Structures are given as C-alpha cells and as structure tokens.
Amino acid sequence: MLQALDDAAVGQWCRAAVEALSGARSRLDDINVFPVPDGDTGTNLLHTAEGARAALDAALAGESPWAVLARGAVLAARGNSGTILAQLLRGLADQLADQPPADGPVLAAALRKAAEGAYTAVADPEEGTFLTVARAGGESAVAAVDVGRTALADVVVAAADGARAALDRTPGQLTVLREAGVVDAGGAGLCLVLDALVRTVTGIEPVRPALALPDRHRHGSEHAPHQPPPGPGSEVQYLLADADEVAVTRLQQRLAELGDSLVVVGVDTPTGREWNVHVHVSDVGAAIEAGIEAGRPHRISVTPLAPVPPPAPVPGLRAVVAAVHSDGLAALFRAEGVRVVVCDPDGITEDDLHDEIVASGAQEVVVLPNDAGLLAVASRAATRAREAGREVGVVPTRSPVQGLAAVAVADPGQRFGDDVIAMAEAAAATRWAEVTVADQEALTSAGRCHPGDVLGSAEGDVVVIGPDLASVACDLLDRLLSAGGEMATLVVGPDEELGDAVCGHLSGVHPTIEVVRYGGGPSSLPVQIGVE
Structure with a gap:
C-alpha cells in the first residue's frame, strides 16, 4: 500500500x-x-x-x-x-x-x-x-x-x-x-x-x-440513434509551435467562430512551448490558416466527422503489409509488391497497421512487424481486422532481413494458412543481427560499453563491442557463419563504403557464401544482417 x-x-x-x-x-x-x-x-x-x-x-x-x-x-x-x-x-x-x-x-x-x-x-x-x-x-x-x-x-x-x-x-x-x-x-x-x-x-x-x-x-439495428449534423464537417487537429499566449488566444477566438468541440492544450517541451489544437469545423482550410497566422502548425490531421465506410474486403485477394523504419526499406519492400507503413518520429501505432490492412482491400493479409518492439502492436491490429471479417496472419519477423526472407517465399497460389506457415518458417530460419552505436554507458552480454562504442548484436543480444563499424560487422558475420549458412543478406545504411568493406570481407573469408546486398537502411542501424 x-x-x-x-x-x-x-x-x-x-x-x-x-x-x-x-x-x-x-x-x-x-x-x-x-x-x-x-x-x-x-x-x-x-x-x-x-x-x-x-x-x-x-x-x-x-x-x-x-x-x-x-x-x-x-x-x-x-x-x-x-x-x-x-x-x-x-x-x-x-x-x-x-x-x-x-x-x-x-x-x-x-x-x-x-x-x-x-x-x-x-x-x-x-x-x-x-x-x-x-x-x-x-x-x-x-x-x-x-x-x-x-x-x-x-x-x-x-x-x-x-x-x-x-x-x-x-x-x-x-x-x-x-x-x-x-x-x-x-x-x-x-x-x-x-x-x-x-x-x-x-x-x-x-x-x-x-x-x-x-x-x-x-x-441489431444498423442505424445509430444519433448522427453528425447534416452537411460537411471534419475534425481538424494539429500541434502548434512558435506561438505566444496572445496569438493562441486569438486562435481560440477564431476557431470558436468557425466550429465547435474546441480544445487547446499547451505544454512545455525542450524546444519551447507547443499547443495541441482540436476543433470540429466545416471549413478545414480556414482552421489551418488560423493556425498558420498564430504560429507553425505541424502534424496536421483532418478526419471526416461522418467517416466513409472502409471498402469491403475482396474475396481471394491477398496482401502483405510490412512495417519499416526508413524510406529506403519502404522502397525495397514495395518493389516486392508489399504494402508498407513507414515509421515516423512518433513510431508506428496499432492504428497505422490496422488502417493499412483495411486499405489493402484484401480478404487475406499477412503482416510483417520487422521489429521485436512491434510484435504486440501488430497482433492488436490483426485482432481488430479479424473482428471485421478479414483473415490476418502475423509472421513474427524481428528484423527487415527476416521480413525479406518471408516475402521471398510468399505464394498467393497456396492456401492462406499454408502460405503464412511457409513465410514464418523462412523468417525463423534466418538468423538476424545488426550493428549499432552505443549512446550511453551500459552493461551488455559482451561486457560494459560506453557512448560511441560500436555494438554488434545477434538475435537481440550484444555479442561484439568494438571501436569501428567495419570491424564489428565483419566479426559479427564471422560468428554467425561459424554455425553454418548458405546466404548472407545485408541491408546497409547511408555509408556505402561500410557496405563495400563488409562485402569485401565476405568474398575473401567466406567465398562460398552467396551475398545479397541492399541499400536504404536507416542511419540508426548502419548494417543489418541476415544469415540463412
């Protein structure tokens, strides 16, 4: 107590x-x-x-x-x-x-x-x-x-x-x-x-x-007892920066004239005071213009108050939805026919994944979280979609390299359940690893690290700590391949020279290993590795 x-x-x-x-x-x-x-x-x-x-x-x-x-x-x-x-x-x-x-x-x-x-x-x-x-x-x-x-x-x-x-x-x-x-x-x-x-x-x-x-x-009635008032109407919401109290007061007065359900909340942030502005209006443009006059509106969202029903799923149509953390990875998955949700500064939410599942229009949808931290989010989004009548399978991919392995074996000609199982088996057979840079001191499985140390982790556990990206990536690959493997997949961030160094190491030390290299990885993960 x-x-x-x-x-x-x-x-x-x-x-x-x-x-x-x-x-x-x-x-x-x-x-x-x-x-x-x-x-x-x-x-x-x-x-x-x-x-x-x-x-x-x-x-x-x-x-x-x-x-x-x-x-x-x-x-x-x-x-x-x-x-x-x-x-x-x-x-x-x-x-x-x-x-x-x-x-x-x-x-x-x-x-x-x-x-x-x-x-x-x-x-x-x-x-x-x-x-x-x-x-x-x-x-x-x-x-x-x-x-x-x-x-x-x-x-x-x-x-x-x-x-x-x-x-x-x-x-x-x-x-x-x-x-x-x-x-x-x-x-x-x-x-x-x-x-x-x-x-x-x-x-x-x-x-x-x-x-x-x-x-x-x-x-069992299909009609709600209360509906939005007739005519156009939208919920407008945005964050407002670079505005003082006087400007916000004027904004509140203007928005009160334009609509209703007005709520304005301010909070101090490390970069200054910001305001969350919410209002229901008929004139969306005027509500946003009022924000521009007051300061700098951003993260603007506009939602119809009488929402359009989502399209009914198309029987027999199958889609794959993947979560990714960079535009480069998004392009990579899209090239394979996958629908993607790209992480923004606020992360990927259950709503983001659910909305993409619905937007696919498919009756059968496979979801690839591609991040251990998104497994629960993907599961909740899938549950909501199933409640609406779709068949949704979540393949528990913990890294984009596992997602790519799953996509490689996807076969819309198979029964949906069999296809999900095959994709899950391909992902599970891909050992994944990644190279990052420590931003704080910590005790890891490989010993104590300090800010600026390069960390090589396999399946989520740090196994290598070193001074530079290339040596840690090569050491990490050697450890992974010591347990066997036929193909190594590399997703490299913005540093192309790092990718060249790692590929050169593989060709010299592991000449029998097939290497597939992709660019477009996020800068926070200079190298992501998959071994099959």
Missing part, C-alpha cells in the same frame, strides 16, 4: 492506464455517440496514454515524470477526449512536478485543480461528459480529505468511486446518451484511468459492472 505517489508510482500508473484502456478500447469505441458517433474515443484515449508511456520510457535522468507524462500525452493526444485527458494530466503536472511525492491531501487538491483546468481548456463545456466525470472525481477526493480520510489509498478510491457515480448519471444529462442507452465514452475512459490509479496505490483492482452497449448493438 503506497503512502505517497512517488516517481516510480507515476510510471506504474501510466502503464496500468495503458493496459486498462487497451483492454477496453473496442467497447469505448462502441459506446462513443457524443459529440459525434465516430467510434474512436477508446482508440484516441489509448493513443494519448501510449504517448505518455513512450515519453516516460525515453525520459532523461533527472526529468520529473509528471512533466514528462504531461508532455508525452499532450503531443500525442488525439480526438476530443484524448486532448481533454492530456489537459487533465498536464494540470496534475502543474501541481505535482518537481514536488515531494504526493500524499492524499496533496493529490486530492491536484485532482480538483486539474479538473478545473480541463474545463477552461474546452471552449464550450457541456455537462454529462468527460469534464463532469473529472470534476466529480476531484471533488470526491477533496471531500474524503475534509472528513479525515487523508490516506492516499482513501483519496484515490474516493476519486475513482466519485467519478464512476458521476459517469452513471451522464445519460440523465445528455439526451444523445439517454437515447442510445449508454454512458459518456470519454468519462468511462477516465474512470478506467482512475481505477488504474487505485490498483497502483492499493494493489487491488476495483470491481465495476460492464459498460452497456448502445441500443443499436442490443437490438
């Missing part, structure tokens, strides 16, 4: 929240009928929380986890509910960053203050929504302290219970919720986040009744 919310607990809470939102994502999407029934509240909340977790994972020593959590959430926030969740976390950070670990009374005050800040971030707040639930959680926490229940466990339980009670009242506050027979989806997501806080502090998971699905699910 925690007595105060220290730095480690902040990280544990964030990871518990991501886990809870991941498990409930589909149901939260299903009950999303306000402000428009676009079925993405759970997805947006999860993406926002995952951004916070990723920021914590990449945080530098000495940074306040509260500040990092808020920054990651604001910069990753998607949608109305995701942006409000980010504002709530930023409000907590404003109160708790660089302070002693929060005890019960301190956290209670911070929760109430953060909820007040969330109200001010929304241009036209309505009751029966995320905001109502957040305020109830903060007020319940403070009320517990006022009657002497000051322990941290008492405060977080009071906040979670108060929020859940407010959530149950939301259908009586919004007609669209009452007609659909659901509670507010954003508020439900916040309740999951607060329950994750209870679990972090007490070790006990609160027991809650399942969220009821909309009437259209219960009665």
Whole structure:
C-alpha cells in the first residue's frame, strides 16, 4: 500500500492506464455517440496514454515524470477526449512536478485543480461528459480529505468511486446518451484511468459492472440513434509551435467562430512551448490558416466527422503489409509488391497497421512487424481486422532481413494458412543481427560499453563491442557463419563504403557464401544482417 505517489508510482500508473484502456478500447469505441458517433474515443484515449508511456520510457535522468507524462500525452493526444485527458494530466503536472511525492491531501487538491483546468481548456463545456466525470472525481477526493480520510489509498478510491457515480448519471444529462442507452465514452475512459490509479496505490483492482452497449448493438439495428449534423464537417487537429499566449488566444477566438468541440492544450517541451489544437469545423482550410497566422502548425490531421465506410474486403485477394523504419526499406519492400507503413518520429501505432490492412482491400493479409518492439502492436491490429471479417496472419519477423526472407517465399497460389506457415518458417530460419552505436554507458552480454562504442548484436543480444563499424560487422558475420549458412543478406545504411568493406570481407573469408546486398537502411542501424 503506497503512502505517497512517488516517481516510480507515476510510471506504474501510466502503464496500468495503458493496459486498462487497451483492454477496453473496442467497447469505448462502441459506446462513443457524443459529440459525434465516430467510434474512436477508446482508440484516441489509448493513443494519448501510449504517448505518455513512450515519453516516460525515453525520459532523461533527472526529468520529473509528471512533466514528462504531461508532455508525452499532450503531443500525442488525439480526438476530443484524448486532448481533454492530456489537459487533465498536464494540470496534475502543474501541481505535482518537481514536488515531494504526493500524499492524499496533496493529490486530492491536484485532482480538483486539474479538473478545473480541463474545463477552461474546452471552449464550450457541456455537462454529462468527460469534464463532469473529472470534476466529480476531484471533488470526491477533496471531500474524503475534509472528513479525515487523508490516506492516499482513501483519496484515490474516493476519486475513482466519485467519478464512476458521476459517469452513471451522464445519460440523465445528455439526451444523445439517454437515447442510445449508454454512458459518456470519454468519462468511462477516465474512470478506467482512475481505477488504474487505485490498483497502483492499493494493489487491488476495483470491481465495476460492464459498460452497456448502445441500443443499436442490443437490438441489431444498423442505424445509430444519433448522427453528425447534416452537411460537411471534419475534425481538424494539429500541434502548434512558435506561438505566444496572445496569438493562441486569438486562435481560440477564431476557431470558436468557425466550429465547435474546441480544445487547446499547451505544454512545455525542450524546444519551447507547443499547443495541441482540436476543433470540429466545416471549413478545414480556414482552421489551418488560423493556425498558420498564430504560429507553425505541424502534424496536421483532418478526419471526416461522418467517416466513409472502409471498402469491403475482396474475396481471394491477398496482401502483405510490412512495417519499416526508413524510406529506403519502404522502397525495397514495395518493389516486392508489399504494402508498407513507414515509421515516423512518433513510431508506428496499432492504428497505422490496422488502417493499412483495411486499405489493402484484401480478404487475406499477412503482416510483417520487422521489429521485436512491434510484435504486440501488430497482433492488436490483426485482432481488430479479424473482428471485421478479414483473415490476418502475423509472421513474427524481428528484423527487415527476416521480413525479406518471408516475402521471398510468399505464394498467393497456396492456401492462406499454408502460405503464412511457409513465410514464418523462412523468417525463423534466418538468423538476424545488426550493428549499432552505443549512446550511453551500459552493461551488455559482451561486457560494459560506453557512448560511441560500436555494438554488434545477434538475435537481440550484444555479442561484439568494438571501436569501428567495419570491424564489428565483419566479426559479427564471422560468428554467425561459424554455425553454418548458405546466404548472407545485408541491408546497409547511408555509408556505402561500410557496405563495400563488409562485402569485401565476405568474398575473401567466406567465398562460398552467396551475398545479397541492399541499400536504404536507416542511419540508426548502419548494417543489418541476415544469415540463412
């Protein structure tokens, strides 16, 4: 039982929240009928929380986890509910960053203050929504302290219970919720986040009744009880840099005139203050132009509020979707007829892979993650696509060289299951390795490394540490080929001379080995190696 919310607990809470939102994502999407029934509240909340977790994972020593959590959430926030969740976390950070670990009374005050800040971030707040639930959680926490229940466990339980009670009242506050027979989806997501806080502090998971699905699910109707207003409309969202408070105030006024569901949240970053801007408008161009007048908008996204249904999968059509980390690798896989998702600075998400699966139009889809860190993401994307009626197989490729080996044996003429098995066997038969440069001191399987050391890893374990790229790559290949092999595949980054040196070593020391060399690898991985 925690007595105060220290730095480690902040990280544990964030990871518990991501886990809870991941498990409930589909149901939260299903009950999303306000402000428009676009079925993405759970997805947006999860993406926002995952951004916070990723920021914590990449945080530098000495940074306040509260500040990092808020920054990651604001910069990753998607949608109305995701942006409000980010504002709530930023409000907590404003109160708790660089302070002693929060005890019960301190956290209670911070929760109430953060909820007040969330109200001010929304241009036209309505009751029966995320905001109502957040305020109830903060007020319940403070009320517990006022009657002497000051322990941290008492405060977080009071906040979670108060929020859940407010959530149950939301259908009586919004007609669209009452007609659909659901509670507010954003508020439900916040309740999951607060329950994750209870679990972090007490070790006990609160027991809650399942969220009821909309009437259209219960009665089999194909029509939602609430639809977006007639006429054009889009959700516009972007990050805004190089803008001062005066410019942002003018921007808020302009966007309020153009549309609704306006939320603007600011956060400090290492390069200056940035703002996450979200609004529903009919005139997309005017919303973006307003951002240009205020500062420098980037990561602009525009989503129709009445989304076009995805095309039905074509029976018998098969596609392969691969995740890659450079444009060069993307071109390489595309040349083999593979659809690709290229990693951007924020990484590759479940949505990215799922959207590419759907966009393929194929009934049968093979997914190649090509990165050990993307296996779980690919699996979740595949599960969502299967729920929509597609056949999807994930081949657990941990490197692009394994992905290339899998693509080489793909045969659309085979039964889908047999094709997936053959691709998986080809990937598994390819031992993979890579050369990187250490950016910090660490203890590895091959000994201690220091910043600037060249590391050669095989199957994810560091086996060689050396002073230069060429010698480490050659040593790594010698070790791999000592266990046998007929073909070596090299994916070389921008340094062509490095590729020449490695190929020269292979021809001189291992003349019987067939060598296949590709360019276009990411600069972060100067050489990637596959041995079959």
